[in-house]
Amino acid sequence: MADLVINRDRLLERHRLMASFGDTGNGGVIRPALSDEETAARSAILDLARERGFICSVDPIGNLFIRRNGEQGNQAPLRIGSHLDSQIPGGNFDGVYGVIAAFEVLETLEDRAISTSVPVEVVIWNNEEGARFSPTTMGSGVHAGALPLDQALAARDTNGKRVDEELARSLEKLGQLFRIGLGTESSGYIEAHIEQGPVLEASNTPIGVVTGIQGIIQLQVTVSGEEAHAGTTPRSRRRDALFTALDLIADLRALTTDPDDEVRFTVGRLSVLPGAPNTVPSNVVFTIDLRHPSEKILETIHAQIIEVAATFRTSCHIDAVTTLASPPVCFDADIRSLIETSATSLHLKSAAIASGATHDAKFMGPLCPTGMIFIPCRDGISHNEKEWAEFEHMVAGADVLLRAVSKWASPDIAN
Numbered sequence: 001m002a003d004l005v006i007n008r009d010r011l012l013e014r015h016r017l018m019a020s021f022g023d024t025g026n027g028g029v030i031r032p033a034l035s036d037e038e039t040a041a042r043s044a045i046l047d048l049a050r051e052r053g054f055i056c057s058v059d060p061i062g063n064l065f066i067r068r069n070g071e072q073g074n075q076a077p078l079r080i081g082s083h084l085d086s087q088i089p090g091g092n093f094d095g096v097y098g099v100i101a102a103f104e105v106l107e108t109l110e111d112r113a114i115s116t117s118v119p120v121e122v123v124i125w126n127n128e129e130g131a132r133f134s135p136t137t138m139g140s141g142v143h144a145g146a147l148p149l150d151q152a153l154a155a156r157d158t159n160g161k162r163v164d165e166e167l168a169r170s171l172e173k174l175g176q177l178f179r180i181g182l183g184t185e186s187s188g189y190i191e192a193h194i195e196q197g198p199v200l201e202a203s204n205t206p207i208g209v210v211t212g213i214q215g216i217i218q219l220q221v222t223v224s225g226e227e228a229h230a231g232t233t234p235r236s237r238r239r240d241a242l243f244t245a246l247d248l249i250a251d252l253r254a255l256t257t258d259p260d261d262e263v264r265f266t267v268g269r270l271s272v273l274p275g276a277p278n279t280v281p282s283n284v285v286f287t288i289d290l291r292h293p294s295e296k297i298l299e300t301i302h303a304q305i306i307e308v309a310a311t312f313r314t315s316c317h318i319d320a321v322t323t324l325a326s327p328p329v330c331f332d333a334d335i336r337s338l339i340e341t342s343a344t345s346l347h348l349k350s351a352a353i354a355s356g357a358t359h360d361a362k363f364m365g366p367l368c369p370t371g372m373i374f375i376p377c378r379d380g381i382s383h384n385e386k387e388w389a390e391f392e393h394m395v396a397g398a399d400v401l402l403r404a405v406s407k408w409a410s411p412d413i414a415n
Contacts (some may be wrong), residue, residue, distance in 0.1 A: 331361070
């Protein structure tokens with residue numbers, strides 16, 4: 001079926017629709033997990049799915065599944081998808097592109113009356129970004145058994161709102177959904193995404209065949225000191241939680257500086273209490289995001305961070321808790337070959353590329369044959385309202401996804 005391609009106009013229409021939910025007016029969105037804006041985006045996709053007669057389900061952590069049945073309806077589905085939640089603020093392509101591309105694949109299969117041997121399901125993962133609730137990739141982590149459900153449901157945002165409470169509030173607005181369990185079997189998983197880096201654009205390559213994802217460890221560090229009057233308390237008598245935290249961060253930054261510039265060390269959030277201009281801070285909480293492609297090096301640096309925090313000389317108390325430990329993942333060779341040959345059949349240049357960012361596909365890797373399709377993004381910018389992907393690249397990635405899905409789920413189709 002040489003003419004098997006997606007509906008370009010519909011893909012653009014769906015992208016514009018999703019961009020309206022949480023629109024900042026500056027080219028980006030604010031659509032954190034389980035917010036009213038993300039719930040509205042999810043609801044819009046579900047409405048479109050119900051119109052097509054697809055089966056809509058949800059699991060206990062709030063991952064959504066949109067199924068088009070295959071000839072063998074009792075077989076494990078091939079899953080495709082990504083997430084709809086954003087950074088605060090975020091761009092209009094991270095995550096959402098993978099969802100609309102996957103949904104377009106389902107609609108094209110339906111339009112062309114293509115029968116698949118196994119069901120094909122679009123997955124919309126909950127709280128991939130971790131911008132509102134920590135840790136990141138929460139929905140896929142719970143699905144894969146890497147994160148306990150009760151721990152995830154008890155997580156709170158900066159306003160003290162819990163995941164379980166916000167999930168219940170969101171589900172009330174999403175209409176009738178079938179309930180399914182965690183960790184349901186998949187025959188495979190493919191995720192389309194913007195690269196979030198500059199490599200593909202620099203080489204003028206429209207399709208990245210992702211080889212795997214580097215490891216990530218996240219920690220939350222709490223520094224507890226004592227409130228004191230800013231005007232009357234000498235430095236020698238202070239237990240200043242903020243200065244202690246800044247000194248510790250400086251030491252950890254030096255520890256994680258490597259000559260090859262492969263270690264990724266980020267302090268992305270820092271809160272200070274009581275937050276009064278004339279009071280010595282008594283409590284500081286900050287996050288650490290640590291990444292490296294080598295599991296051994298990642299574990300070594302992680303242990304060093306814990307040791308430095310435990311032995312840091314200060315009058316304050318320091319508590320470092322690991323909130324996420326996800327080792328590097330290599331993607332399935334057959335899936336990678338499938339993506340490459342699908343690109344070739346469309347006369348699209350492709351290249352192997354490793355992912356520096358983490359994705360939900362990382363947790364799917366140990367469960368089933370898994371792969372990712374990258375498309376370029378302008379200047380490698382992501383997690384930013386300036387994030388941008390060319391429409392031609394969006395179409396190319398969706399076409400490759402469609403070809404890969406049809407070859408996997410309907411091997412008899414000549415692509």
